[in-house]
Amino acid sequence: MFGPGSQFHRFFNDPRWALAVIRATVLEAAHPQIGAALADNSSFVTHPWRRLRNTLVSLQRMFGADEHTRKREAARLNRLHTRLSGTDARNRPYDAMDPEVRAWVVATLFESSVTMYRLSGQPLDQDAMEQLYAEFQAFLAALGDQAGHLPPTLPEFWQYFDRMVAEELQNTEALRIILFKLFEHLPAPPLFAGLPTVWATGRALAGPVIGTITVASLPEAFRRRAGLPEVPGAQTLMQSAYMAARLARALPDNWLQTENVIGLLHLSPDGDGPYAETLGALRGRMKRAGALLRLITPVPAQQDGTAGTAGTGGTGNRRSAHEFFTEVLDQTGDGFLDWPDLAAMARELCSRLDLDEPEETRLYDAFAAWWRELQAALDSDGDGRVSAEEYAAAAPSMAGPALIRVAEVLFDVTDADGDQSIDAEEYRLLFRRGFGRSVLDAGGRYSRSAFVRDFLSFMSGRQRSTPYDPLLSDA
Template sequence: MTSTGDSAPTEGTTDPPGPATDPTAPENSDPLFGPGALFHSFLNDPRWALAMVRATVLEAAHPQIGAALAENSTFVAHPWRRLRNTFMSVQRLFGADAGTRQREAARLNRLHARLTGTDAEQRPYDGTDPAARAWVVATLFESVVTMCRLGGQPLERQDMERLYAEFLAFHTLMGDPPGHLPARLHDFWPYFDRVVEEELENTEAARIILFRLFDHLPAPPVLNGVPTVWAAGRALAGPVIGAVTVASLPEAFRRRAGLAEVPGAQTLMQGAYLTVGLTRFLPESWLATENLAELLDPSPDSDSAPARTLAALQDRMKRAAALVRLMTPAVPAPWSSATAPDSTWGTAPEPASAATPRRESEEFFRQVLDQTGDGYLEWPDLAAMARELASRLDLDEPEETRLYRAFADWWRELQGALDTDGDGRVSAEEYAAAVPSLAGPALIRAAEVLFDVTDKDGSRSIDADEYRALFRTGFHRDPAATRTTYSRSAFIKDFLSFMSGRARSTPYDAVLVDP
């Protein structure tokens, strides 16, 4: 599917070849996946967070990958959601179960097959390009090696060979043809240096990650109730993370991209890796990747230690914020009961007026529809919605393709009805002016797909347990069931009310609004 706003997405996309059979290691050799693999031991290493940022910059500096990220990714508007999804995907791809690995690889291949378009210089990009996909694997491997070196624990040659074999196995798992990654570690370093020196660019996506992402990073769930505390911490930590990341990049790329290095940045970088590395001596349960992922997106019915810790922290944060508000009271202005639910302490809500629905529609546009955060609604925004829903619901074919096609059809309807200035995209103003006309046949088809995957027993209705299961497993939310059963029409009506911006507090709200 194309991702440009001036052309509708194509009806179908041929998926790339499925993942190859997992390589079989020789008898008595170290496993390439699962708990016995070397890379698996790094998954819970806190330094991996710094290495991931570094690897992402190197990926984004590749012209094809950078263009795909800039056009399609939601990492700027929803960074915590993107991080959570990455955690879960890496866990599946490097886990012990071969079936889970192959299923996740197939899902990623379908996702990448839908990432096609052109960059700002009209150069085509393709999410299935084997050279670009090989570069992603290369940056991950090289960043792990660099992480160990900067952390004062450089890998021995034997361990480096073993780690490289594991990443080659991962590359094979993804089904990419051989030859794009060197078969031997000895040949990897000339390949890596050549790509850095000859192919990488100072792309828009790389600049966003280095200079904008941390300055505007939304608060993680634990700090949602204390924006002032988060803003202060971000103002201090953002420049430090940026400086550490720049200093850790290959010198050839820094020179090619014209990245200025802050005096003392090398010392700061090594200190950061060493300091973060010390946290690996904390209890293992505190650093487990699955626990961190749950903190980023807690399940409502979870009774795990991370979920309990998060709930306790959020409760204390709310109490502290309430205490601060009591100590610094503001005189409230007259307010209307019609607008009370949207009011904030010390700020007088606007009186109810004809402009209120339009304001709420524009707010819905920014929080839900504009998934990429660029201020406009285009196909990549709706594709990101479909991608997130398919991932949360763990859809396989053909349901996943049905969902994407329904959202693609909805985009054509929106573009035809709302793009009044003909620029190939929909602005917040254009959307707010035509809210009542948004629930067309295509959006109904999207709701039907969700109903079908929820109605697992084929009864043509959703009982209260199925309704809760949908949001717990797919959305990690626990909505209160208001009836014993939900008919197809009732389910679709609720979904349409949300997606057209007419209903604000439905179970779907938190799914696509989450950072």
């Protein structure tokens, strides 16, 4: 069911899979419980590339051949989902551990995988479809969910899927954000940081097209019930996009490997990886192209949401309290600081370090204590969250004992060998870049005291920092 011989492994590196994942995400967001969880807790609006990378890595682990890796990832996902529960704007409960909700997530991935083949003129035969469905059932079982939450047979699955589309799915806030905000306001990935004109110009062309293709690929019954727009020619555009993605499979294999896509999402303009020199040359050419574009069609930097972010590589470059609030603290992008924002920070750090219990819980607990301290110090109107104005008025309160504890716990979980210093391998795991000379002491080590000092300087002093800035603010 898993590994190189599986049906899933065949299409994981297929260019059409990108369209299928977007479609599946929209169908997930249309489920009331999933939509509410996304709206309240997810950083997919402000950090979509980070979310995409983490999703790809998780799927690789779950469908890989190594059983130990799959069990670790399943346990991590279950811990993550256990922390996602609450009530939506209508006071309806949601719980990411609800087995019916988890079954729907798997159902959308399977159905969208089948659909990507059909829309590209290459429908799966019955045997391949049966095998693929068995693999997704095994995926759900690997998470520990009991049989029965997905129908046992393929004919029963299609009845289940049609019923969910007709009766359960809704035009949720999360769905509207994905279709009508995310694509048209997509922040630049690290590769395009500092190139707002190039990115904004490309996004202005591609964003509406991606949204139109995605809407056109959704089940017709849901499109009608949700009142989604019918754009003339959308069906032709959508089928052309799937056909083009199918033809793209003729590209060299190393262009299509998911591992390479993940590596591309890692790339940073000030990184030092093996492709740093090539990336630098490419960015130089893009900057020249951007200068030409500005002469032809000026694009204000603020349209890209990157105003004030150029030059983040300089350690002496300060930013305003409002910029820090927007770029670092407000992880969910709702304009307020509350527990889901700090939980998103903890989630990203745990993911980078691939933590197990109890280290993961220690880090979450440290962030939870910091949130309680922030709420007590900054929430002046008592509404349970901190606005940008409340933060700016009392920003010095950020550097309290709980934040120091966050820094110390983060050092502990990064220092995997427990030698009270962070070596080059541990540093790269957290920051995804090599050592900078400025962080090392006379002995060539990154000590606990230096780490805590730098973390506090970044998180409380709003000091731009080459390694720390991408840690929590990259898209």
